[in-house]
Amino acid sequence: MLSPTTPPVLRRLLPADGLRRGSTVSVxxxxxxxxALLAEAASAGARVTAVGMPVVVGLVPGEVAALPDPGPGWxxxxAExxxxxxxxxxxxxxAVSVRDAEQLAALARQCGSVLVSHGPAWAAADVLLEETPGSWPPFRDGRELGVQVRGRGNASRPVRALLRLPMRHPLRAAA
Known part of the structure; x- marks a missing residue:
């Protein structure tokens, strides 16, 4: 089952034209x-929680629940x-231990959730999205990014593209 929360601009790069429920993605x-992933997910009605992110920049308060400091038991x-x-x-x-990453990825599969990490790539991720090197200047209503998508299964063959990510609303900080 495909998640309706994948930004259209990224769908063509992701396996099966979108994020699958039960998958783990590393950005x-x-x-x-x-x-861009969070904003589209939130605007499509998904319940999104940012864990360990002190400030959610670019998202309107209420779209994303934030747990800025969950402590060592994160x-x-x-999992909850x-x-x-x-x-x-x-x-x-x-750093995330391999054991924690694998257990959380297994739980995401079991629960039909989409688990997205940001930072160092997770070994247990099904899909890895990464900005490709280079300077991509902003355009009038957003930003251009060089992106590479790779991973397992349908994502085992790397795909690269230049994406235009629109700005949905002005950048602002939300707590």
Whole structure:
């Protein structure tokens, strides 16, 4: 089953034309890319929780629930949210152990949630989205990003593209 929360501009790059429920996605290097995923998910009605992210920039308050400092037990917090919230973003302060990443990915599959991490790539991720090197200047209503998508299964063959990510609303900080 495909998630209706994938931004249209990214669908053509992702396996099966979108994020699958029960999948784990790792976003590296680009907060803009992460925010595009979150903004579209929230605007489509998904329940999104940012865990370990002190400020959600670019998203209107109420669209995304934030748990800025879940403490050292953050994997347990994320596990609970996977059961309840449906979509979860994890931005841990430090490295994620292979064991924690694998257990959370398995739980996302079991619960039919979409688990998105930002920061260092998770070994357990089904799909890796990363900004490609280079400077991509902003355009009038957004930003251009070079993106590479790779992963397992249908995503095993890397795909690259230049994306125009629209700005849905002015950047603002939400707590």
């Amino acid at each position: 590296t290097g680009s907060l803009t890319l992460l925010l 994997p347990r917090v994320v 949210l996977l059961h309840v919230r449906g979509s979860v973003v994890v931005l841990p302060a430090g």
